[in-house]
Amino acid sequence: MxxxxxxxxxxxxxxxxxxxxxxxxxxxxxxxxxxxxxxxxxxxxxxxxxxxxxxxxxxxxxxxxxxxxxxxxxxxxxxxxxxxxxxxxxxxxxxxxxxxxxxxxxxxxxxxxxxxxxxxxxxxxxxxxxxxxxxxxxxxxxxxxxxxxxxxxxxxxxxxxxxxxxxxxxxxxxxxxxxxxxxxxxxxxxxxxxxxxxxxxxxxxxxxxxxxxxNELVSFxxxxxxxxxxxxxxxxxATLKHYADPNNLKLDVQQGNIDVAGRILTATDVADLEKDSKVKVHKGPGGELRYMVFNFDTMPFGAKTPEADPAKSRAVRQAIAHLVDRDVIASQVFKNTYTPVYSYVPKEFEGAAEPLKSLYGDGNGKPSVDKAKKVLADAGVTSVVDLKLQYTDRYGTSAADEYALVKEQLEKSGLFTVDLKSTEWTTYTKERRADAYPVYQLGWFPDYSDADNYLTPFFIPGNFLGNHYENPAVTEIVKKQLVTTDKAERSDLLGQAQEAIAKDLSTLPLLQGAQVMVAGTDVKGIEKTLDASFKTRLGVMSK
The missing domain is CATH 3.40.190.10 (Periplasmic binding protein-like II)
Structure with missing residues (x-):
């Protein structure tokens, strides 16, 4: 041919x-x-x-x-x-x-x-x-x-x-x-x-x-x-070496067995490596989000459940948003290498807003059990909510501690019982799209440096989440900002979109992270890849 x-x-x-x-x-x-x-x-x-x-x-x-x-x-x-x-x-x-x-x-x-x-x-x-x-x-x-x-x-x-x-x-x-x-x-x-x-x-x-x-070795x-x-x-x-355990990744870069350690080292490991004179910790612009996804069909009171009720389903999502304490997760699990996020768009991007802070919890970023109780009662949810929550190894071993803490925060309120389970990533990607997980963890690393990359892939029909969320008003705003050339007008539309999404809670952002690489002191060029394009380029690295 x-x-x-x-x-x-x-x-x-x-x-x-x-x-x-x-x-x-x-x-x-x-x-x-x-x-x-x-x-x-x-x-x-x-x-x-x-x-x-x-x-x-x-x-x-x-x-x-x-x-x-x-x-x-x-x-x-x-x-x-x-x-x-x-x-x-x-x-x-x-x-x-x-x-x-x-x-x-x-x-x-x-x-x-x-x-x-x-x-x-x-x-x-x-x-x-x-x-x-x-x-x-x-x-x-x-x-x-x-x-x-x-x-x-x-x-x-x-x-x-x-x-x-x-x-x-x-x-x-x-x-x-x-x-x-x-x-x-x-x-x-x-x-x-x-x-x-x-x-x-x-x-x-x-x-x-x-x-x-x-997922073992790639030779370029x-x-x-x-x-x-x-x-x-x-x-x-270049050789790409995959690790199942971040502890081994840390040890190998520390001992000079590899030149560069990329994603994902634990927060404790990064803090330890910052004290090691044999390596250098490099950090770049943040863009990563850690968040929870709600499956609108299979979550409690979801559309395909026997007790389907849109108002109760929404109340469950909002109650969870009232109860999570991001500050505690950031400090206890991640040693503040991640920071709380109350926006669907990270603060580094034009058009970022923080509707999740004002709408949920005490209005200043802390949780509120009273507001969670009220939103459930107002929707007619009278019994403890059974919640199935899934997470994965994809986002580092700290994910286990992160979601154990989420479980603790929800159950401590007396409003939820949480069945928390973990699945290996390759299976996870298939099962989440097959509606196997009512509520689950994901992370996001932007594809291109624009606020839209935190909206279009998530919240318009045909989105990659496949969580059965659709709001025509949100779709209209998101599509309109894409073609709006005036910066101020576009920024306003981005804010409107985030406000509407925050009320629906298709997802619940929790934490924002920076890009981190750890390299031997003889390695050059790391700063050329830790930029706002969020692309890892092996070709800039040398020693």
Whole structure:
């Protein structure tokens, strides 16, 4: 099957409007842009407790999988290290050519590591595939505004958007649905097995994968044919080592067995490592949220339960919001390495508000048993509520203490009995989408640096939570802010959305965390990846 026969026809007449134009930096040889350093230095070993769900971009929406994808797949747009502004990666240019059309021109001569040509047909295939597969654990919801995508020639792609002036679309192209895959390798209608992906070498990112043992070891080799924004890797290769126990991760970075420890070290471990002269603790902008999710079908009084009652179900959610004590969780479990959060959008982002503080508890961030009792009584809930609560190892061993404390806080009120259980992450991701957990833990690491990334993926129809929450008024506000160009007006809409969501309580944010990496004192470049793009880049690290 040749590429020349696959390009789509029917060129679009483009209006000469440029609301946003992005042009690639080109090096002296016409290749990639900003070099991260001289390739061929020592190899880097990076450790993490994160798990990979799949290497297939259509099938995952988690940090562990996306971390690997960022090393091996190219993006149309990406982030120059140290910045949070999307710029062309394998694109030569990218711009709005009308309010509803976004045109991308690819650099010439692109290819995958297997020798296959990378052109506009692969780009069209990649984005259509994410939407068509619409995997329950995938990122299709981020493409909700993409009405269609066409290749007008071998190097040009036009995205047509349902709503014009989309303020975050460039960021979406640099996020989870953005990796460009080889259409001669990936099936159009199903998720591809990791080992089959590795064997086919459909990589055109900064690295290729040399060897792969899922959730144990990944060996990366610099890709000499990469022409993207990140330039040549600053090291001669990298190894990703997965850990089941953060204590072992801590010991290995402390003893120099690995160069860098990423997610997730416990708060106690980070505090200990800050006192160790053999390593350095690096911190970057916060964006992580730890939160609870309510399944609107299966939670107490949920729509699919025998005692279904929307008012009582809402009262249960609000009672929980009245009872949780974030300050105690932050100090006792996380030694204040995480901070209480009362917003759906972290404070670092434009449009952040704190409706959860004023609406629940004592109005100043502390719990209120009296208000919890009242909201339940007013809804007609007269008996103790039995609550099934699930958490996972995905968010560190501290999650056990975190949710034990949540259980204690709820039960101490006399209003709840809590059945608390834990499930391993790979099983957890499947079971939560199968409505197995009435109330459960999740964490969030942003895909792109904008407040919308804390709203659209969660609270509009087709969201990745799949928790059966839908509020047309919220949907309208969230979609309106996406296309509002006036900053003040958009900020107001973001506040309105958060206020409405806080009353419904589809989720309950608890804590906000910073990015943390611990590295040997001889390791350079960590500060170039701990930025507001929230992407881990092995290619900036060297020693």
């Amino acid at each position: 040749t590429k020349s026969n696959k390009a789509l026809h029917g060129a679009i007449a483009l209006a000469g409007i440029s609301a946003l134009a992005l042009t690639a930096c080109t090096g002296p040889s016409g290749g990639g842009g900003t070099s991260t350093g001289e390739a061929g230095g020592g190899a880097i070993t990076y450790g993490t407790t994160d798990k990979v769900v799949t290497l297939d971009p259509a099938g995952s929406y988690d940090g562990g999988s996306f971390m690997v994808m960022n090393q091996i797949y190219p993006f149309l747009l990406n982030y120059k290290p140290g910045t949070a502004d999307a710029a062309p990666d394998i694109a030569e240019s990218a711009s709005f050519t009308s309010s509803t059309e976004y045109t991308v021109k690819l650099k010439p001569g692109l290819k995958f590591a297997n020798g296959n040509t990378l052109d506009s047909s692969d780009v069209v295939f990649s984005f259509k595939r994410v939407k068509a597969i619409d995997d329950p654990n995938g990122p299709a919801s981020l493409l909700s505004n993409m009405e269609k995508i066409e290749a007008t020639d071998a190097n040009t792609v036009v995205f047509t958007l349902a709503a014009g002036n989309d303020q975050v679309f460039p960021g979406v192209l640099a996020s989870n649905p953005g990796p460009i895959v080889d259409e001669q390798v990936f099936p159009a209608d199903k998720i591809m097995d990791d080992d089959a992906i590795v064997a086919a070498k459909p990589f055109a990112g900064q690295y290729t994968i040399e060897s792969y043992k899922k 080799k610099p890709n000499p044919d990469y022409q993207g924004l990140l330039g040549k890797a600053a090291n001669g290769g």
